[in-house]
Amino acid sequence: xxxxxxxxxxxxxxxxxxxxxxxxxxxxxxQQPYRKEILEKFVLDSIITELKKPGQxxxxxxxxxxxxxxxxxxxxxxxxxxxxxxxNESAMENIMNxxxxxxxxxxxxxxxxxxxxxxxxxxx
Numbered sequence: 001x002x003x004x005x006x007x008x009x010x011x012x013x014x015x016x017x018x019x020x021x022x023x024x025x026x027x028x029x030x031q032q033p034y035r036k037e038i039l040e041k042f043v044l045d046s047i048i049t050e051l052k053k054p055g056q057x058x059x060x061x062x063x064x065x066x067x068x069x070x071x072x073x074x075x076x077x078x079x080x081x082x083x084x085x086x087x088n089e090s091a092m093e094n095i096m097n098x099x100x101x102x103x104x105x106x107x108x109x110x111x112x113x114x115x116x117x118x119x120x121x122x123x124x
Contacts, residue, residue, distance in 0.1 A: 001034075003016075003017055004016055004018050004033070014035070014121040015036035016035050016037060016039075017034045018033040019021045019031045019033075039120065043081075084118075084122060085123075088115050088118055088119045088122065091111075092115045092116070092119070093111060095112045095115070
């Protein structure tokens, strides 16, 4: 469903939700549009009812903690250093390709030296 609004002849705006298929005449949906206030109240009441069930909050908290843990692992120092190592390797390869094509400069040489030094630190 997607949100829409309409304006009456008196200039009053009405907000409602309408089936996407019905709106675009794709799936022959016969579902009538729902007033925004009614549908949103129904959804919120349903969520509150589910959250009040025993054990439901514990289940949600455990899921959120697991998600947080996986995000922490994904952004760990090790993964950051590995990412930097791959970027250094790519930069060094780009410089080597430029040198092979005849674009050798002192700046490229200096940059390559810095990248090699940093790569040596990362390899340790």
